[in-house]
Amino acid sequence: MLKLQEIALIVIALCLLTACQSSTKQSQVPPSAPADFTVACAKIEPLPEGANLGDLIEFSVDTVTAYKECAARQLKLSEWAELVAPTKPMDSAHAAGKAEALAFHF
Numbered sequence: 001m002l003k004l005q006e007i008a009l010i011v012i013a014l015c016l017l018t019a020c021q022s023s024t025k026q027s028q029v030p031p032s033a034p035a036d037f038t039v040a041c042a043k044i045e046p047l048p049e050g051a052n053l054g055d056l057i058e059f060s061v062d063t064v065t066a067y068k069e070c071a072a073r074q075l076k077l078s079e080w081a082e083l084v085a086p087t088k089p090m091d092s093a094h095a096a097g098k099a100e101a102l103a104f105h106f
Contacts, residue, residue, distance in 0.1 A: 030084045037077040041070035 044066065068086050 033077060033080055037073055037080055039073060041073075042066045 044063055047056065051059070
């Protein structure tokens, strides 16, 4: 029967062997961004010559609407990018909340 010291040495040796295992993670290709997040912003055409006040108001409303839509997509894209490749450490509860918030916007 093995002595207590021999058992202890075997256990220590086994523990040391597990420390030699590779701890590197295989790199994963990050998922692609959702398609609606990467749509290019609409090109704003110049106000046509001879436009009246009504045309100017319509042009202004269309321009502001296009900007808001583009800004919303860019915000979603930046939130998605931060979730996929965080620039600062994030605890798991915060990451789960971010993922849930982004899922709501889909």
